[in-house]
Amino acid sequence: MTQVIRIIGRSGSGKTTLLCEVVRFLADAGLRIAVFKHAHHRVDLDRKGKDSFRFAEAGAAFVTVVSPEKVAAFEAVTSGEPTLEELQARVPAGIVLILTVGFHAGEPPYFLLLGAETEPDERAHHGELLGVIGRRTGSGTAAMFDRADAAGVARAILAHVGRRAAATPDERLNALLREAKAYHGHLCPGQLLGVRLAVLGCRAVGIEEPRTSKKLIVWVETDRCGTDAVQTVTGCKLGKRSLKFVDNGKLAATFLNTETGEAVRVLARADSREKAAAAYPNLERHAAQMEAYRLLPDEALFATEPVQVTLGELDRPGKPQIRVTCTACGEEVSDGRHVQGDDGPLCRSCAGGAYYVALGSSGDVKSEARW
Ligand SMILES: [Zn+2]
Ligand SMILES: [Zn+2]
Structure with a gap:
């Protein structure tokens, strides 16, 4: 209000x-x-002779003058x-x-x-x-x-x-920040932004109690501080498939309500740092951000936009629907994350997308491990 x-x-x-x-x-x-x-x-x-004055004098109770730059309203009391x-x-x-x-x-x-x-x-x-x-x-x-x-x-x-x-929300914010600190290891500007971003995003898609909701999926776009806060607030987890990581290097997240299909992307504005510095010129950078990110209104800190986002059949929470064995390495691949090779399915590593270089076997762990 x-x-x-x-x-x-x-x-x-x-x-x-x-x-x-x-x-x-x-x-x-x-x-x-x-x-x-x-x-x-x-x-x-509203000077004499002006059109607005003349309309008011003629008896109009409310006169508005509209231009591309300004709107002026004159109301007779x-x-x-x-x-x-x-x-x-x-x-x-x-x-x-x-x-x-x-x-x-x-x-x-x-x-x-x-x-x-x-x-x-x-x-x-x-x-x-x-x-x-x-x-x-x-x-x-x-x-x-x-x-x-x-x-x-x-x-x-x-x-x-x-x-x-934030008479009441403030207490909620403090409680969430305490939890964010416990999960993340310290309280930092990223926790403040992440907590507020997540609260805003959940509310924007109509989810008031994200942690007990089964209809929230969140895509986070950074593997830095703020993402931990988003996890704290939403309870969404990578291991539950309710959290998706897109490696974009942005403090942004998209919140999807799977029941309504409504999705909103929330981005922490880059100029928040300048706003914090401007608001607290006497504080050092970190302290200024800690104050400002607590007090500045949502509109100052975040940009939100409705988006459309597709949650693929094989990306949903629940049991894996597909499991295949890679014909090259023999490792099991779930959830359709394989590619079709000439001789059968290949894992992404064997298909040429490995992020590691194998240095030789130290024992046969292939496919034996069951979890
Ligand atoms: Zn941090
Ligand atoms: Zn393989």
């Missing part, structure tokens, strides 16, 4: 300058943001100024955060921006005080920010948004 954070301060306290910096910072970090500016005077964007909640309902989809300037009423959390000499009563506002900007003393337990520290304010916003966005 879209969250709201208010910036409260007297006019002339430099709100707009600071807020522009904060917005730039958060947008660079991948957040889609709306800004609500409260004007205490008449809004004159008839029953009093709309509340923050009412305005919230009007923001386009995909907006994660609304920053408001000049809205004193309401309950959303807020930053208090102090002017050089003003002494406003900080208790006069409702809602959670997230920080005080512009003064270093006398504000109790609230976090303090220098007026020039737009990055600090933006990070505090990011942390707040991250905590809120």
